[in-house]
Amino acid sequence: MEDLKNSLVPTSEPESLSELRIGGEILFRGKVLDLALDTVVLPNGREATREVVLHRGAVAVLPIFPNGEVLVEEQFRYPHGRILLEIPAGKLDSADEDPLAAAHRELAEETGYRAERMLCLGEYIPSPAILGERIHLYLATGLTEGERSLDEDEFLTVRRIPLSDLVDAVLRGEIPDGKTQIAALRAHLMLERHTLDLL
Amino acid sequence: MEDLKNSLVPTSEPESLSELRIGGEILFRGKVLDLALDTVVLPNGREATREVVLHRGAVAVLPIFPNGEVLVEEQFRYPHGRILLEIPAGKLDSADEDPLAAAHRELAEETGYRAERMLCLGEYIPSPAILGERIHLYLATGLTEGERSLDEDEFLTVRRIPLSDLVDAVLRGEIPDGKTQIAALRAHLMLERHTLDLL
Numbered sequence: 001m002e003d004l005k006n007s008l009v010p011t012s013e014p015e016s017l018s019e020l021r022i023g024g025e026i027l028f029r030g031k032v033l034d035l036a037l038d039t040v041v042l043p044n045g046r047e048a049t050r051e052v053v054l055h056r057g058a059v060a061v062l063p064i065f066p067n068g069e070v071l072v073e074e075q076f077r078y079p080h081g082r083i084l085l086e087i088p089a090g091k092l093d094s095a096d097e098d099p100l101a102a103a104h105r106e107l108a109e110e111t112g113y114r115a116e117r118m119l120c121l122g123e124y125i126p127s128p129a130i131l132g133e134r135i136h137l138y139l140a141t142g143l144t145e146g147e148r149s150l151d152e153d154e155f156l157t158v159r160r161i162p163l164s165d166l167v168d169a170v171l172r173g174e175i176p177d178g179k180t181q182i183a184a185l186r187a188h189l190m191l192e193r194h195t196l197d198l199l
Numbered sequence: 200m201e202d203l204k205n206s207l208v209p210t211s212e213p214e215s216l217s218e219l220r221i222g223g224e225i226l227f228r229g230k231v232l233d234l235a236l237d238t239v240v241l242p243n244g245r246e247a248t249r250e251v252v253l254h255r256g257a258v259a260v261l262p263i264f265p266n267g268e269v270l271v272e273e274q275f276r277y278p279h280g281r282i283l284l285e286i287p288a289g290k291l292d293s294a295d296e297d298p299l300a301a302a303h304r305e306l307a308e309e310t311g312y313r314a315e316r317m318l319c320l321g322e323y324i325p326s327p328a329i330l331g332e333r334i335h336l337y338l339a340t341g342l343t344e345g346e347r348s349l350d351e352d353e354f355l356t357v358r359r360i361p362l363s364d365l366v367d368a369v370l371r372g373e374i375p376d377g378k379t380q381i382a383a384l385r386a387h388l389m390l391e392r393h394t395l396d397l398l
Binding site for chain 2: 055176
Protein backbone atom coordinates (compact mmCIF):
# COMPACT_ATOMS: atom_id res chain seq x y z
CA MET A 1 0.00 0.00 0.00
CA GLU A 2 3.02 2.30 0.49
CA ASP A 3 3.40 3.11 -3.21
CA LEU A 4 -0.24 4.04 -3.48
CA LYS A 5 -0.46 6.37 -0.56
CA ASN A 6 -1.55 9.34 -2.61
CA SER A 7 -3.36 7.49 -5.37
CA LEU A 8 -6.94 6.51 -4.87
CA VAL A 9 -7.24 4.72 -8.17
CA PRO A 10 -8.87 1.34 -7.50
CA THR A 11 -6.17 -1.28 -6.93
CA SER A 12 -8.30 -4.43 -6.94
CA GLU A 13 -8.04 -6.90 -9.78
CA PRO A 14 -11.17 -6.15 -11.85
CA GLU A 15 -11.98 -9.84 -12.29
CA SER A 16 -12.14 -10.24 -8.51
CA LEU A 17 -15.06 -7.79 -8.26
CA SER A 18 -16.74 -7.37 -11.66
CA GLU A 19 -20.19 -8.57 -12.66
CA LEU A 20 -20.97 -9.59 -16.23
CA ARG A 21 -24.42 -9.07 -17.75
CA ILE A 22 -25.81 -12.24 -19.35
CA GLY A 23 -29.40 -11.16 -19.89
CA GLY A 24 -32.18 -8.86 -18.84
CA GLU A 25 -35.15 -6.80 -19.84
CA ILE A 26 -36.50 -3.28 -19.60
CA LEU A 27 -39.56 -3.47 -17.31
CA PHE A 28 -40.62 0.16 -17.64
CA ARG A 29 -39.80 3.07 -19.93
CA GLY A 30 -40.78 6.39 -18.41
CA LYS A 31 -40.32 10.07 -19.11
CA VAL A 32 -37.69 10.50 -16.42
CA LEU A 33 -36.33 7.01 -15.81
CA ASP A 34 -36.33 3.44 -17.12
CA LEU A 35 -36.24 0.30 -15.00
CA ALA A 36 -34.17 -2.74 -16.01
CA LEU A 37 -34.04 -6.18 -14.45
CA ASP A 38 -30.75 -7.77 -15.46
CA THR A 39 -29.09 -11.11 -14.80
CA VAL A 40 -25.36 -11.04 -14.06
CA VAL A 41 -22.60 -13.52 -13.34
CA LEU A 42 -20.74 -12.77 -10.10
CA PRO A 43 -16.98 -13.22 -9.57
CA ASN A 44 -17.72 -16.59 -7.92
CA GLY A 45 -19.55 -17.83 -11.03
CA ARG A 46 -23.00 -17.68 -9.51
CA GLU A 47 -25.87 -15.76 -11.07
CA ALA A 48 -27.71 -12.84 -9.51
CA THR A 49 -30.35 -10.31 -10.57
CA ARG A 50 -29.82 -6.56 -10.58
CA GLU A 51 -32.67 -4.06 -10.34
CA VAL A 52 -31.31 -0.99 -12.12
CA VAL A 53 -32.85 2.45 -12.56
CA LEU A 54 -31.58 4.03 -15.78
CA HIS A 55 -31.38 7.81 -16.00
CA ARG A 56 -29.99 10.10 -18.68
CA GLY A 57 -27.90 12.16 -16.25
CA ALA A 58 -28.13 15.65 -14.80
CA VAL A 59 -26.22 18.79 -13.91
CA ALA A 60 -26.11 20.81 -10.70
CA VAL A 61 -24.68 24.29 -10.29
CA LEU A 62 -23.58 26.29 -7.26
CA PRO A 63 -23.82 29.97 -8.33
CA ILE A 64 -21.49 32.06 -6.18
CA PHE A 65 -21.10 35.87 -6.02
CA PRO A 66 -17.88 37.81 -5.32
CA ASN A 67 -19.08 38.54 -1.75
CA GLY A 68 -19.39 34.82 -0.99
CA GLU A 69 -23.17 34.61 -1.26
CA VAL A 70 -24.73 31.72 -3.19
CA LEU A 71 -28.07 31.01 -4.82
CA VAL A 72 -30.18 28.15 -3.53
CA GLU A 73 -33.71 27.00 -4.27
CA GLU A 74 -36.61 25.68 -2.28
CA GLN A 75 -38.47 22.96 -4.10
CA PHE A 76 -41.06 20.36 -3.13
CA ARG A 77 -39.69 16.86 -3.66
CA TYR A 78 -42.52 14.44 -4.10
CA PRO A 79 -40.67 11.19 -3.19
CA HIS A 80 -39.89 12.76 0.21
CA GLY A 81 -43.10 14.75 0.69
CA ARG A 82 -41.23 17.86 1.79
CA ILE A 83 -39.59 21.06 0.64
CA LEU A 84 -35.82 20.79 0.30
CA LEU A 85 -33.20 23.47 0.01
CA GLU A 86 -31.01 22.66 -3.00
CA ILE A 87 -28.65 24.20 -5.51
CA PRO A 88 -30.04 24.68 -9.05
CA ALA A 89 -30.08 21.43 -11.02
CA GLY A 90 -31.77 19.68 -13.87
CA LYS A 91 -31.75 16.69 -16.17
CA LEU A 92 -29.81 16.60 -19.38
CA ASP A 93 -32.12 17.11 -22.38
CA SER A 94 -30.67 13.90 -23.83
CA ALA A 95 -27.98 11.44 -22.82
CA ASP A 96 -25.50 13.10 -25.19
CA GLU A 97 -26.19 16.73 -24.34
CA ASP A 98 -23.04 18.64 -23.38
CA PRO A 99 -23.22 18.93 -19.55
CA LEU A 100 -21.66 22.39 -19.67
CA ALA A 101 -24.40 23.67 -21.96
CA ALA A 102 -27.00 22.06 -19.71
CA ALA A 103 -25.48 23.78 -16.67
CA HIS A 104 -25.77 27.22 -18.34
CA ARG A 105 -29.33 26.45 -19.43
CA GLU A 106 -30.58 25.20 -16.07
CA LEU A 107 -28.98 28.09 -14.17
CA ALA A 108 -30.63 30.64 -16.47
CA GLU A 109 -34.02 28.93 -16.52
CA GLU A 110 -34.31 28.40 -12.77
CA THR A 111 -32.65 31.51 -11.37
CA GLY A 112 -32.51 34.03 -14.23
CA TYR A 113 -28.76 34.42 -13.73
CA ARG A 114 -26.17 33.97 -16.46
CA ALA A 115 -22.62 32.86 -15.60
CA GLU A 116 -19.42 34.02 -17.29
CA ARG A 117 -17.55 31.00 -15.98
CA MET A 118 -18.52 27.43 -15.10
CA LEU A 119 -15.86 25.55 -13.17
CA CYS A 120 -16.32 21.79 -13.41
CA LEU A 121 -16.16 20.01 -10.04
CA GLY A 122 -16.33 16.54 -11.56
CA GLU A 123 -19.11 14.02 -11.33
CA TYR A 124 -21.40 12.96 -8.50
CA ILE A 125 -22.91 9.47 -8.45
CA PRO A 126 -25.89 9.66 -6.06
CA SER A 127 -26.71 6.00 -5.43
CA PRO A 128 -24.29 3.68 -7.23
CA ALA A 129 -25.88 0.31 -6.38
CA ILE A 130 -29.29 0.93 -7.97
CA LEU A 131 -29.27 4.16 -9.94
CA GLY A 132 -27.35 4.85 -13.15
CA GLU A 133 -27.68 8.62 -12.72
CA ARG A 134 -24.50 10.73 -12.85
CA ILE A 135 -24.66 14.42 -11.98
CA HIS A 136 -22.07 16.84 -13.37
CA LEU A 137 -21.28 19.47 -10.74
CA TYR A 138 -20.28 23.06 -11.50
CA LEU A 139 -19.41 26.26 -9.71
CA ALA A 140 -20.79 29.29 -11.56
CA THR A 141 -19.07 32.68 -11.21
CA GLY A 142 -19.28 36.03 -13.01
CA LEU A 143 -23.06 36.13 -12.50
CA THR A 144 -25.39 38.68 -14.11
CA GLU A 145 -29.10 38.88 -13.43
CA GLY A 146 -31.71 38.23 -16.12
CA GLU A 147 -35.14 36.73 -16.58
CA ARG A 148 -36.19 33.33 -15.24
CA SER A 149 -38.01 31.01 -17.62
CA LEU A 150 -39.45 28.18 -15.55
CA ASP A 151 -41.46 25.45 -17.21
CA GLU A 152 -45.17 26.02 -16.73
CA ASP A 153 -45.33 23.09 -14.29
CA GLU A 154 -42.13 23.87 -12.40
CA PHE A 155 -42.38 25.52 -8.98
CA LEU A 156 -39.46 26.75 -6.95
CA THR A 157 -38.30 29.80 -5.04
CA VAL A 158 -34.76 31.17 -5.16
CA ARG A 159 -32.86 32.50 -2.11
CA ARG A 160 -29.52 34.24 -1.84
CA ILE A 161 -27.57 33.31 1.30
CA PRO A 162 -23.95 33.40 2.53
CA LEU A 163 -21.97 30.28 1.62
CA SER A 164 -20.73 30.20 5.23
CA ASP A 165 -24.33 29.84 6.48
CA LEU A 166 -24.90 27.00 4.03
CA VAL A 167 -21.71 25.24 5.13
CA ASP A 168 -22.64 25.62 8.80
CA ALA A 169 -26.08 24.16 8.08
CA VAL A 170 -24.51 21.22 6.24
CA LEU A 171 -22.23 20.53 9.21
CA ARG A 172 -25.22 20.67 11.57
CA GLY A 173 -26.86 17.97 9.40
CA GLU A 174 -29.67 20.27 8.26
CA ILE A 175 -29.21 20.03 4.47
CA PRO A 176 -30.16 16.52 3.35
CA ASP A 177 -29.72 17.01 -0.39
CA GLY A 178 -26.48 15.38 -1.47
CA LYS A 179 -25.43 17.59 -4.39
CA THR A 180 -25.99 20.68 -2.22
CA GLN A 181 -23.84 19.31 0.61
CA ILE A 182 -21.05 18.40 -1.79
CA ALA A 183 -21.03 21.67 -3.73
CA ALA A 184 -21.12 23.80 -0.56
CA LEU A 185 -18.32 21.92 1.19
CA ARG A 186 -16.14 21.78 -1.91
CA ALA A 187 -16.55 25.50 -2.66
CA HIS A 188 -15.74 26.33 0.96
CA LEU A 189 -12.56 24.22 0.96
CA MET A 190 -11.48 25.55 -2.44
CA LEU A 191 -11.82 29.12 -1.15
CA GLU A 192 -9.92 28.19 2.02
CA ARG A 193 -7.14 26.64 -0.07
CA HIS A 194 -7.16 29.54 -2.54
CA THR A 195 -7.90 27.27 -5.50
CA LEU A 196 -11.09 29.20 -6.33
CA ASP A 197 -11.17 32.83 -7.43
CA LEU A 198 -14.53 34.57 -7.23
CA LEU A 199 -13.62 37.73 -9.18
CA MET B 200 -34.58 37.92 4.36
CA GLU B 201 -32.55 39.69 7.09
CA ASP B 202 -34.20 37.85 9.99
CA LEU B 203 -33.42 34.52 8.41
CA LYS B 204 -29.78 35.08 7.66
CA ASN B 205 -28.60 32.16 9.75
CA SER B 206 -31.63 29.93 9.37
CA LEU B 207 -31.90 27.70 6.36
CA VAL B 208 -35.31 26.40 7.25
CA PRO B 209 -37.47 26.63 4.11
CA THR B 210 -39.32 29.93 4.09
CA SER B 211 -41.67 29.33 1.15
CA GLU B 212 -45.40 28.94 1.77
CA PRO B 213 -45.89 25.15 1.47
CA GLU B 214 -49.03 25.56 -0.64
CA SER B 215 -47.02 27.52 -3.23
CA LEU B 216 -44.80 24.49 -3.90
CA SER B 217 -46.46 21.29 -2.68
CA GLU B 218 -47.81 18.47 -4.81
CA LEU B 219 -50.78 16.39 -3.67
CA ARG B 220 -51.12 12.72 -4.60
CA ILE B 221 -54.52 11.89 -6.10
CA GLY B 222 -53.80 8.39 -7.41
CA GLY B 223 -51.21 5.96 -8.59
CA GLU B 224 -50.01 2.41 -8.75
CA ILE B 225 -47.02 0.25 -7.94
CA LEU B 226 -45.60 -0.92 -11.27
CA PHE B 227 -42.87 -3.17 -9.87
CA ARG B 228 -42.04 -4.71 -6.50
CA GLY B 229 -38.43 -5.83 -6.31
CA LYS B 230 -35.99 -7.09 -3.74
CA VAL B 231 -34.14 -3.80 -3.52
CA LEU B 232 -36.58 -1.22 -4.84
CA ASP B 233 -40.20 -0.66 -5.87
CA LEU B 234 -41.38 1.58 -8.69
CA ALA B 235 -44.53 3.72 -8.38
CA LEU B 236 -46.28 5.82 -11.00
CA ASP B 237 -48.33 8.45 -9.18
CA THR B 238 -50.65 11.23 -10.29
CA VAL B 239 -50.34 14.52 -8.40
CA VAL B 240 -52.00 17.93 -8.42
CA LEU B 241 -49.52 20.78 -8.83
CA PRO B 242 -49.74 24.16 -7.08
CA ASN B 243 -51.34 25.59 -10.24
CA GLY B 244 -54.12 23.00 -10.14
CA ARG B 245 -52.88 21.00 -13.09
CA GLU B 246 -52.18 17.28 -12.93
CA ALA B 247 -48.83 15.61 -13.50
CA THR B 248 -47.35 12.13 -13.17
CA ARG B 249 -44.43 11.25 -10.94
CA GLU B 250 -42.15 8.27 -11.54
CA VAL B 251 -40.91 7.37 -8.07
CA VAL B 252 -38.38 4.75 -6.98
CA LEU B 253 -39.19 3.57 -3.46
CA HIS B 254 -36.35 2.31 -1.26
CA ARG B 255 -36.27 1.26 2.37
CA GLY B 256 -33.27 3.43 3.25
CA ALA B 257 -29.63 2.80 4.01
CA VAL B 258 -26.70 3.67 6.24
CA ALA B 259 -23.14 4.72 5.42
CA VAL B 260 -20.23 4.84 7.84
CA LEU B 261 -16.85 6.57 7.72
CA PRO B 262 -14.59 4.57 10.09
CA ILE B 263 -11.75 6.79 11.30
CA PHE B 264 -8.68 5.88 13.38
CA PRO B 265 -6.90 8.08 15.92
CA ASN B 266 -4.07 8.73 13.42
CA GLY B 267 -6.51 10.14 10.88
CA GLU B 268 -6.65 7.10 8.60
CA VAL B 269 -10.00 5.88 7.34
CA LEU B 270 -11.39 2.66 5.90
CA VAL B 271 -12.76 2.65 2.36
CA GLU B 272 -13.89 -0.12 0.05
CA GLU B 273 -13.56 -0.95 -3.61
CA GLN B 274 -16.72 -2.40 -5.05
CA PHE B 275 -18.04 -3.05 -8.54
CA ARG B 276 -21.19 -1.03 -9.17
CA TYR B 277 -23.23 -2.66 -11.88
CA PRO B 278 -25.32 0.39 -12.95
CA HIS B 279 -22.04 2.20 -13.72
CA GLY B 280 -20.00 -0.75 -14.95
CA ARG B 281 -16.99 0.19 -12.87
CA ILE B 282 -15.25 -0.21 -9.55
CA LEU B 283 -15.89 2.69 -7.17
CA LEU B 284 -14.08 3.69 -4.01
CA GLU B 285 -16.68 4.15 -1.28
CA ILE B 286 -17.15 4.19 2.47
CA PRO B 287 -18.87 1.12 3.98
CA ALA B 288 -22.63 1.20 3.50
CA GLY B 289 -25.68 -0.99 3.27
CA LYS B 290 -29.43 -1.11 3.13
CA LEU B 291 -31.59 -1.21 6.23
CA ASP B 292 -32.90 -4.73 6.86
CA SER B 293 -36.41 -3.25 7.00
CA ALA B 294 -37.87 0.24 6.78
CA ASP B 295 -38.17 0.41 10.56
CA GLU B 296 -34.73 -0.94 11.50
CA ASP B 297 -32.82 1.39 13.82
CA PRO B 298 -30.22 3.09 11.56
CA LEU B 299 -27.65 3.09 14.36
CA ALA B 300 -27.91 -0.69 14.72
CA ALA B 301 -27.64 -1.05 10.94
CA ALA B 302 -24.50 1.12 10.93
CA HIS B 303 -22.80 -1.13 13.50
CA ARG B 304 -23.89 -4.25 11.59
CA GLU B 305 -22.72 -3.07 8.15
CA LEU B 306 -19.38 -1.84 9.48
CA ALA B 307 -18.68 -5.19 11.15
CA GLU B 308 -19.88 -7.31 8.21
CA GLU B 309 -17.98 -5.43 5.52
CA THR B 310 -14.75 -4.46 7.29
CA GLY B 311 -14.53 -6.68 10.39
CA TYR B 312 -14.13 -3.61 12.60
CA ARG B 313 -16.32 -2.80 15.61
CA ALA B 314 -16.85 0.80 16.69
CA GLU B 315 -17.15 2.08 20.25
CA ARG B 316 -18.82 5.26 19.06
CA MET B 317 -21.04 6.17 16.11
CA LEU B 318 -21.48 9.91 15.63
CA CYS B 319 -24.57 10.70 13.57
CA LEU B 320 -23.93 13.15 10.73
CA GLY B 321 -27.59 13.43 9.77
CA GLU B 322 -29.26 12.25 6.62
CA TYR B 323 -28.25 12.25 2.97
CA ILE B 324 -30.87 12.27 0.23
CA PRO B 325 -29.10 11.07 -2.94
CA SER B 326 -31.55 12.00 -5.71
CA PRO B 327 -34.60 13.79 -4.32
CA ALA B 328 -36.65 14.13 -7.52
CA ILE B 329 -36.97 10.44 -8.34
CA LEU B 330 -35.63 8.32 -5.49
CA GLY B 331 -37.17 7.96 -2.01
CA GLU B 332 -33.91 6.63 -0.56
CA ARG B 333 -32.50 8.33 2.55
CA ILE B 334 -29.05 7.40 3.82
CA HIS B 335 -28.14 7.89 7.48
CA LEU B 336 -24.49 8.96 7.73
CA TYR B 337 -22.20 8.12 10.64
CA LEU B 338 -18.61 8.62 11.74
CA ALA B 339 -17.27 5.55 13.55
CA THR B 340 -14.48 5.91 16.12
CA GLY B 341 -12.95 3.67 18.79
CA LEU B 342 -12.34 0.93 16.23
CA THR B 343 -11.19 -2.60 17.06
CA GLU B 344 -10.41 -5.24 14.48
CA GLY B 345 -12.41 -8.46 14.17
CA GLU B 346 -13.70 -10.90 11.56
CA ARG B 347 -15.50 -9.85 8.37
CA SER B 348 -18.70 -11.72 7.49
CA LEU B 349 -19.56 -10.83 3.92
CA ASP B 350 -22.63 -12.31 2.28
CA GLU B 351 -21.68 -15.20 0.00
CA ASP B 352 -22.48 -13.08 -3.06
CA GLU B 353 -20.89 -9.84 -1.82
CA PHE B 354 -17.48 -8.87 -3.19
CA LEU B 355 -15.44 -5.92 -1.98
CA THR B 356 -11.92 -5.09 -0.87
CA VAL B 357 -11.09 -2.85 2.08
CA ARG B 358 -8.30 -0.25 2.08
CA ARG B 359 -6.93 1.92 4.86
CA ILE B 360 -5.86 5.39 3.70
CA PRO B 361 -5.23 8.84 5.21
CA LEU B 362 -8.35 11.01 5.38
CA SER B 363 -6.27 13.86 3.93
CA ASP B 364 -5.59 11.79 0.78
CA LEU B 365 -9.30 11.06 0.45
CA VAL B 366 -10.18 14.75 0.86
CA ASP B 367 -7.57 15.75 -1.73
CA ALA B 368 -8.98 13.18 -4.16
CA VAL B 369 -12.52 14.48 -3.58
CA LEU B 370 -11.36 18.04 -4.31
CA ARG B 371 -9.64 16.85 -7.50
CA GLY B 372 -13.00 15.38 -8.58
CA GLU B 373 -11.74 11.79 -8.45
CA ILE B 374 -14.29 10.28 -6.02
CA PRO B 375 -17.68 10.18 -7.72
CA ASP B 376 -19.62 8.44 -4.94
CA GLY B 377 -21.77 11.00 -3.14
CA LYS B 378 -21.84 9.56 0.39
CA THR B 379 -18.06 9.18 0.33
CA GLN B 380 -17.52 12.79 -0.76
CA ILE B 381 -19.86 14.07 1.93
CA ALA B 382 -18.47 11.97 4.79
CA ALA B 383 -14.85 12.78 3.91
CA LEU B 384 -15.40 16.53 3.63
CA ARG B 385 -17.54 16.72 6.75
CA ALA B 386 -15.05 14.74 8.85
CA HIS B 387 -12.22 16.94 7.59
CA LEU B 388 -14.06 20.16 8.46
CA MET B 389 -15.15 18.83 11.86
CA LEU B 390 -11.53 17.99 12.69
CA GLU B 391 -10.43 21.43 11.47
CA ARG B 392 -13.08 23.09 13.64
CA HIS B 393 -12.32 20.81 16.61
CA THR B 394 -15.87 19.47 16.77
CA LEU B 395 -14.68 15.88 16.31
CA ASP B 396 -12.48 14.01 18.77
CA LEU B 397 -10.79 10.86 17.49
CA LEU B 398 -9.56 9.50 20.83
